[in-house]
Each structure stands twice: as structure tokens, then as C-alpha cells.
Amino acid sequence: MSEKIIKYIGTPLEIIQEKPEMVVKWPRTLMHMHTYGKLSKFFQELKKGKLFATYCSNQDCEEKRLWLPPRADCPDCNQPTSWIEVPNPVVGKIYTFTKVEYPGEGIELEYPYFQIDVDLGPQFATIFKGYLLYGKPHIGMKVVAGFRIYNPTNTILDIFWVPKK
Amino acid sequence: MIKFGKRNLRIPKWQRPVYVVAGGLTPFRKKFPEYKLEELCAIAFRQMMQENDLKMSLKDIKGLLNFAAYGEFADHFQDQLLCEAKVHDYLGLDPLPNIGVKTGGATGGSTILTAAMAIASGYADCALAMGWERMDEVDTKTGNFYISTAACKDFETRLARMYAAYYAPMARRFTEMYKVSEVTRAKIAVKNRLYAYYSPYAQQSGKHTIEEVLAGKIICDPLRVLECCAMSVGAASMLLCNEELAYKLSDKPCRLYIAGGTHTLRVADRRHMDIPLLPHEEPGMYDKLLREMTAQNGRWPGFESFLAARFAAYMTYGMAGIKNPLEDLDLVELHDAFTISDLQTYGDIGLRPYGKETDYIESGDAYFGGKCPSNLSGGLLGTMHAVGATGIFQGIECLWQIQNKYDKFHGDPKIWNEWADVGEYKGKPRQKPNDWKSLQVPNAKKALWISHAGVGSHVTAGLLEKAF
Numbered sequence: 001m002s003e004k005i006i007k008y009i010g011t012p013l014e015i016i017q018e019k020p021e022m023v024v025k026w027p028r029t030l031m032h033m034h035t036y037g038k039l040s041k042f043f044q045e046l047k048k049g050k051l052f053a054t055y056c057s058n059q060d061c062e063e064k065r066l067w068l069p070p071r072a073d074c075p076d077c078n079q080p081t082s083w084i085e086v087p088n089p090v091v092g093k094i095y096t097f098t099k100v101e102y103p104g105e106g107i108e109l110e111y112p113y114f115q116i117d118v119d120l121g122p123q124f125a126t127i128f129k130g131y132l133l134y135g136k137p138h139i140g141m142k143v144v145a146g147f148r149i150y151n152p153t154n155t156i157l158d159i160f161w162v163p164k165k
Numbered sequence: 166m167i168k169f170g171k172r173n174l175r176i177p178k179w180q181r182p183v184y185v186v187a188g189g190l191t192p193f194r195k196k197f198p199e200y201k202l203e204e205l206c207a208i209a210f211r212q213m214m215q216e217n218d219l220k221m222s223l224k225d226i227k228g229l230l231n232f233a234a235y236g237e238f239a240d241h242f243q244d245q246l247l248c249e250a251k252v253h254d255y256l257g258l259d260p261l262p263n264i265g266v267k268t269g270g271a272t273g274g275s276t277i278l279t280a281a282m283a284i285a286s287g288y289a290d291c292a293l294a295m296g297w298e299r300m301d302e303v304d305t306k307t308g309n310f311y312i313s314t315a316a317c318k319d320f321e322t323r324l325a326r327m328y329a330a331y332y333a334p335m336a337r338r339f340t341e342m343y344k345v346s347e348v349t350r351a352k353i354a355v356k357n358r359l360y361a362y363y364s365p366y367a368q369q370s371g372k373h374t375i376e377e378v379l380a381g382k383i384i385c386d387p388l389r390v391l392e393c394c395a396m397s398v399g400a401a402s403m404l405l406c407n408e409e410l411a412y413k414l415s416d417k418p419c420r421l422y423i424a425g426g427t428h429t430l431r432v433a434d435r436r437h438m439d440i441p442l443l444p445h446e447e448p449g450m451y452d453k454l455l456r457e458m459t460a461q462n463g464r465w466p467g468f469e470s471f472l473a474a475r476f477a478a479y480m481t482y483g484m485a486g487i488k489n490p491l492e493d494l495d496l497v498e499l500h501d502a503f504t505i506s507d508l509q510t511y512g513d514i515g516l517r518p519y520g521k522e523t524d525y526i527e528s529g530d531a532y533f534g535g536k537c538p539s540n541l542s543g544g545l546l547g548t549m550h551a552v553g554a555t556g557i558f559q560g561i562e563c564l565w566q567i568q569n570k571y572d573k574f575h576g577d578p579k580i581w582n583e584w585a586d587v588g589e590y591k592g593k594p595r596q597k598p599n600d601w602k603s604l605q606v607p608n609a610k611k612a613l614w615i616s617h618a619g620v621g622s623h624v625t626a627g628l629l630e631k632a633f
Contacts, residue, residue, distance in 0.1 A: 020591070023198045026244075026302075039319065069320040069431065076166075095433075096341075096468055098333030099386035104309030104326030115324050117334055117433050119462060127433035129321055139341055140462075156320050 038072035041083060046158040049147040051090050053124070054081035065125035090145035091164060092118035095127050097137045108157060116161060118143060130156075135163040167438040174441070176483035177424050179285035184411035184418045185629060186404050188561030189213030190574075193368045193399035193549030194588025196301040202243060202400075203255035206297055209402040209554075210256055216574075217404075219414050229410060231289035233263040236276030236296030238552035241311040243299055252295070269315050270502060271425070272296060273401065273556020274616025274625030278423050280405045290407045296558075297400040298551035308396050315619045317431050325385075329393055329503065331620050333385035335432065336505035338468035340387065342461060347387060349523045350504040351378035354391045356532060357501055357540045361547025363601055365581040366558075368588070369395055370547050392504040394550040398588070401557035403564075416633060417568040422485040423627040426476030428466070430622045435472065437464035441479055443515040445489040454520045465519075471621035474513035481613070481626040482515075490515045491530065494537050494628075495609035496566055498559035500617035501544040510615055514626065533604050541566070541604040556616030556625065563612035563629050571605035 013024040036043050045052045053066040056074035063076045066084065074081050097116040103109075114132040133146060142164035152158045166173070189212030191205045200208070214223040221229075235249040245251065249265040268275040273296045280294035300308050313326045325331065339345060355378060361370035373391060381389040404414075411418035429435055440451050451465075458465065466472045478490070487493045497516070501507035508526075512519040516530070516537065530536040542548055542562035549558060565574050574580070581597035610631040617624045 017198060021199050034318070036319070069317070069434070093462070095462070096334040096338040098330055098337060098388075099383070100325050100327065100330045101383055101385060102309075102327060103330070104311075104313050105304075105306040106310055107326050108323060115330055115334070117468070125434075125436050126431075129324055129431070129433050131324055139337070155323055157323055 039070055042070050043154060043158070046147055047149060047152040047154070049088070049149045051086040051088075051145055051159065052083050053086050055084055057082045063125060066123055068120065068124055068126055068128045086120070088145075090120070092120040092128070092143055092145075092161075094137050094139055094141045094143060095119040096139060097132075108153065116143065118161060130159055130161050133160045133162050167436050169441070174479070177480055180287060181285060182408050183281045183284045183421045184406055184408060184632065185421050185560070185564055186406060186411055186415040186418050187213045187217035187219055188404070188557075188564050189216070189402040190366050190558060190561060191399040191401075192366045192584035192587065193397050193551055194590070195368055195395055195397060197299070197398035197588045198301070199587050202245075202248065202297055202299045203252050205398070205400045206252045206295060206402070207255060209295065209400040213402040213404055218416070220416075221414060226291070226404070226414065227257070229291040229406070230258065230261055230293060231291055232280065232283045233258055233261060233293040233295065234266055234276045234279035234283070235263055236266045236272040236294070236553040236557065238267065238269060238272050238298055239311055241314070242302070242308070244302060252297070258293070268623040269618030270500065270552055271556060271616040271618035271623040271625055272553045273558065273560070274423070274614070274627055275425060275556070275623065276553070277403060277405070277421075277557060277560055277627055278425055278625050280403075281421055281423050284405050284407055291410055292405045293402065294405060294557055295400065295402040296553035296556065298553045299398050300396040300551065301398050305396060321431060327385065329385040329388050331432065332503045332505055333388050335468045335509065335620070336387050336503070339505060339509060342458065342463060342469055343520055343522070345508070345523055347379065348375055349526055350392060350508060351375045352526050353501065353504040353507050354378045354546055357544040358391065358547040360533070360541050360604060361543025362598060363604055364543045364548050364575050365584055365597065367543045367548040368397060370543060388503055388505065392546070394502045394545040397549045397551040399549055399551040399554055401554040401561055403557050403561055411632070418632050419564055419567050419629040420632045421627065421629055422481050423625055424477050424480030424484060425623065425625040426473035426480070427623050428471065428473040428621050430619055432468055432620050435464070435466055437467070438472070440465055440519070441475055443475075443479060443490070444482055444487065445515060446518070451519060470509055470519060471513045471617070471624060473621050473624035474510050474615060474617065474626070477615075477624045477626035478514040481628050485611075485628045485630060487628070490613065491537050494611050494613050496541060496563065496606050496612045497537060497539045498542055498544065498562055498612070498614035499539050500555075500615050501540055501546045502550060502617070504546070506617060507540070507544070510617070514613070514615060538606060541571075541606070556614070556627070559614035559616060560627050560629065563614050563627075566606050566609045566612055567629055567631050569605060569609075572603050576601060576603060
């Protein structure tokens with residue numbers, strides 16, 4: 001009766017260098033999940049062309065402004081927040097920006113492109129980061145939100161900004 | 166939190182004094198195929214134990230240890246969960262307790278804070294604070310993506326996958342708000358890379374000109390290539406102890422004060438708030454600045470400043486009795502991952518009032534021979550940013566300055582020769598320059614370092630004070 005021999009079923013690693021010390025390649029492909037949790041509505045609504053923010057509806061909380069990016073819980077009173085639609089057209093002003101020339105691995109936007117931070121006005125507690133679909137930005141420039149309702153990415157890239165005419 | 170409660174601004178009060186007596190470094194390289202990570206940690210550990218004029222043997226000092234804190238930025242880079250366990254075993258420290266610390270770029274500072282709290286509380290009489298990073302097992306694009314996962318993965322990471330793209334909007338806003346010339350930022354790059362030229366540990370030193378910096382390729386507008394730090398490999402190791410052991414171990418112990426602060430990871434979520442004032446700042450002094458900010462739709466700290474750095478400095482100055490940092494400190498080591506983060510911090514820690522940050526460079530105060538020189542180590546731009554090690558490296562450089570050992574650790578030809586031909590310098594050795602000069606600050610008594618993470622999400626301010 002012969003014993004079962006355990007076979008090597010991997011792929012031998014490629015050697016990068018033998019000297020002065022040995023280094024080999026270790027290739028791999030990994031799948032991750034991304035959980036949107038209570039912010040799922042935000043991403044689901046983007047695909048419908050709608051922008052939703054949250055606000056704290058706790059009457060005792062001093063922070064009455066809107067959160068965008070939304071938060072499911074208020075950081076001041078720690079109570080759950082409520083959703084509110086930001087009516088279209090969503091218009092903001094560029095607060096600051098950069099031109100992304102050398103993005104990291106896996107970038108999903110054709111580059112270079114302009115990453116912009118958009119000030120949506122005093123009713124918002126925060127400023128909202130996005131990208132400019134076309135055009136050249138400057139601080140104070142008015143921009144309008146657009147939505148990727150056809151072939152959505154199911155990510156934050158489903159909202160973009162264009163110069164306001 | 167944008168309004169402080171009654172006790173949020175309480176100054177930390179330790180149960181007993183904490184001291185630092187020794188430090189050890191590896192050289193830092195963009196690629197370091199000669200050594201495994203734990204071997205690099207052992208190199209830093211040996212230098213700490215054997216080259217710092219300690220009055221006991223390595224073996225006897227190991228016999229004093231009660232605790233270790235280990236700093237590592239990202240498991241992604243190490244490709245090894247529980248690296249702490251491997252390093253701890255490799256150094257022969259089992260079964261002493263250890264804790265792994267992760268606070269992004271501030272990991273090194275937080276690691277020292279953790280070890281210091283162990284001493285201050287009485288949990289330990291002698292503790293190790295060690296940090297490392299190995300960023301050369303992935304290519305730069307993958308490394309940039311890994312680092313960018315230290316932005317908000319829901320709303321920011323996909324918008325760049327590159328960390329410079331989260332600092333660049335701050336640079337843009339800072340430039341517009343305070344009318345800053347890009348020449349000032351270039352001067353920071355030139356200065357820090359020049360100081361790295363005198364360090365045997367440095368990975369990207371150079372005698373650059375302002376014109377060269379400004380002619381460099383744009384990485385993320387307006388930041389240019391020489392304004393950004395690089396991927397880095399290496400380790401740093403610091404020995405902390407209580408007062409009794411400090412004087413038994415060393416003739417040159419330094420007293421340590423360290424505190425931290427934080428702020429939202431998403432810069433754009435930083436709501437306007439009142440500026441907490443440092444001891445030398447007067448109520449009302451920022452009224453005009455805030456009016457001007459409001460006129461430009463601005464906010465504090467906004468994209469211009471770091472609340473976490475201001476908060477940490479506030480606490481540490483309170484602990485150490487610092488009344489005016491520019492007058493009281495002999496040198497500083499700041500987190501120049503990008504020229505802009507360095508520049509922004511001058512206001513946060515009170516080297517200049519907010520809005521006047523550039524004057525710290527333009528006045529000459531920031532240079533060797535100036536009132537309070539910064540980053541004589543070469544900083545992150547010139548010497549290293551092996552992230553988990555960075556805040557510890559900065560503290561060690563402060564320690565050696567106060568101990569009057571800059572020359573011992575930077576000028577010794579043996580150290581230069583030992584590391585001349587490793588990493589990316591293999592085959593084109595990095596020799597001690599013929600025009601090497603000492604950057605020892607005469608009679609330094611107090612030194613501060615800022616360990617900073619994720620666009621200002623975590624900051625620690627560490628301060629060493631001469632205690633001999």
C-alpha cells in the first residue's frame with residue numbers, strides 16, 4: 001500500500017535577486033468587500049441623480065447644519081441623524097483643489113484630473129470632496145453636481161462636478 | 166468636538182517623572198534588500214544599548230525592562246500581522262508585555278507616549294519604544310494606494326489613491342489665504358535635504374537649489390517632487406525609564422514630556438472653532454486674522470492649520486512649563502512629510518502666530534545657527550519616513566542634540582562606512598562628504614518634536630529637557 005504524496009500545487013516564485021541577499025516576488029490577487037452600512041442610502045440615491053445629506057434632529061443639539069459626507073450619528077450629541085435631500089441643481093463653490101498627476105494603484109479616473117473641495121454654503125457643517133469632470137478650477141468658482149446615473153460605479157465617483165454656466 | 170468642556174483642556178499630570186537615556190537607528194533606505202525587518206530592529210536595538218554610553222551591559226539593561234511599545238504604520242506594508250510578536254521574540258524579550266501602536270504618521274510619537282505612560286504610571290520602571298516600516302516590498306504606486314487608505318475609504322480614497330493629493334488642497338488654500346510664495350516652500354525642501362547631507366542615516370540628501378525644487382515635476386499641484394518625502398525602510402529604538410534608573414544608566418539623561426491631539430481624518434469635515442491659545446498668545450490677537458478668513462469664506466483650523474498639533478503643543482507646553490516656544494526651545498524636529506505640513510505646523514506650535522508662518526523660515530530662525538533651528542536631522546524629506554519609526558527617530562535626534570552627541574552619531578566615519586554600500590546605494594556608496602560639518606546646537610537644553618499623521622488626524626508633541 002503506497003502512502004499519498006502531497007503535491008506542490010502553487011507556482012514557484014520568481015527570483016528578483018540572489019545577491020547580496022535573496023528577494024523573491026510574491027504575486028497575489030485579493031478580493032475585499034466594502035460595507036456602506038447606514039450610509040447605503042447615500043450611495044443608492046446618487047445612482048438616481050439625488051444627493052442626500054444628514055442632519056441632527058435632536059432638538060437639544062446645537063449643531064443644526066447638514067453633514068455631507070453624511071454621518072449616521074451626530075458627533076456632537078451622539079444621536080442618530082436623519083436624511084434630507086439636497087435639491088437639484090446642487091450648486092457650490094470650489095474651496096480648494098489640486099491636480100492629481102500621479103495617482104496610486106487602481107485609480108479609476110483617467111488622469112491627470114482636478115480633485116476639488118466644494119463649499120455648499122453655510123447650511124452645511126462640512127466641505128465636500130469630489131472631482132471636476134471638465135474645465136479648469138479656481139478658488140471661488142461655481143460648480144454644479146452631476147450624477148453617474150448610467151453605468152454607475154456604486155462608489156463616491158457617482159457624483160462629479162462641472163463648471164456652472 | 167468644537168467646543169471644549171470644562172476639563173477637556175486639563176494638562177496631563179504624570180504620577181512620576183519619565184526619562185529618556187538612549188536611542189538607536191538603522192540607516193534609512195528606499196529599498197533595503199540586505200535585511201529582514203526584525204534584523205533591522207535588532208540593529209537599532211544594538212545601537213541603542215551599546216553606543217549610548219550607558220553604564221550597564223546590554224544583558225543587564227534587558228534585565229531592567231518591564232514593557233515594550235512597538236510602532237508600525239501599516240500591516241499592508243509589512244505583510245505580517247503581529248509583527249510586534251516577531252520583533253519582540255527576535256530581540257529576546259518574551260514574556261515581557263508589549264503593545265502595538267498604530268496612529269498613521271504619528272505612530273512613532275504615539276509609541277513613545279505609550280511607553281512613557283507605562284513609566285509614569287508605575288507599570289514599568291524601564292520600557293522600550295521601537296518603531297519600524299518596510300515599504301519596499303511593493304512598488305511605489307501600490308505603496309501610494311496603501312497609504313491613501315489612510316484617507317476616508319468611503320469618500321476620499323478613490324479620489325486620488327495618493328496621499329499627496331490630500332495635502333495639496335491644503336497647500337493651495339494656505340497659499341491663497343496667507344499669500345505665500347512657493348519659494349518659501351522650496352526653501353524648506355532645500356534646507357532639510359541639505360541637513361540630511363550630513364547624516365549617515367539619510368536616504369535622499371542633497372545640495373539642491375531653490376530653482377531645482379521649483380523646476381521639479383509636479384506630483385500633486387502645487388506640490389513638487391522634492392517637496393514630498395519618499396517610501397522608506399528602517400527602524401528606530403528608544404529607551405525610557407524612571408528617575409532612579411535614568412541616573413544609574415546614564416550620565417546624560419533627559420526628562421520627557423509628551424502629549425497628543427487628534428482631529429477628523431477628513432480635512433473638509435473640520436468645522437470652524439475658536440483657536441485655543443498657547444501660553445504666549447494674547448486673547449484677541451487673532452481677531453483680525455479671523456475677520457480676514459471669514460471674508461474669504463475661511464474657517465479655523467480649516468485647510469490651513471492642524472488643531473491636533475495645536476492641542477498637543479498646548480498640552481506638552483503645559484506639562485513642561487514652556488511659556489514661549491521660540492524663546493524656550495533650542496531646536497525642533499517637525500513632520501515635513503511635505504513642505505506644506507512643515508510650514509503649517511509653525512503656526513500650530515507657536516513658532517510664529519497664525520498667518521505669519523513663513524517668517525520662521527524667512528527670518529533665518531529655522532536654520533542651523535538660527536534662534537530655533539528645525540529638522541537638523543534632515544527630517545522626513547531628507548533622511549527618512551519609515552513611518553512607524555519616524556516619531557521615534559525625531560525624538561532620538563533631539564536626545565542626541567541635548568546630550569551633545571550629534572558628532573558622535575553623525576560624524577563618525579565608522580558609521581558612514583558601515584552603511585555606505587547598502588540599499589539603493591549598493592555599488593555607488595554614499596561616503597561621508599569631505600565638506601561634512603557638525604550641526605550640533607551648542608548647549609541645547611530643550612528640544613521639541615512633532616509626530617504627525619493623516620493630514621493632521623493624530624499629532625503628538627514630545628519634549629526633551631536636559632536633566633544633567
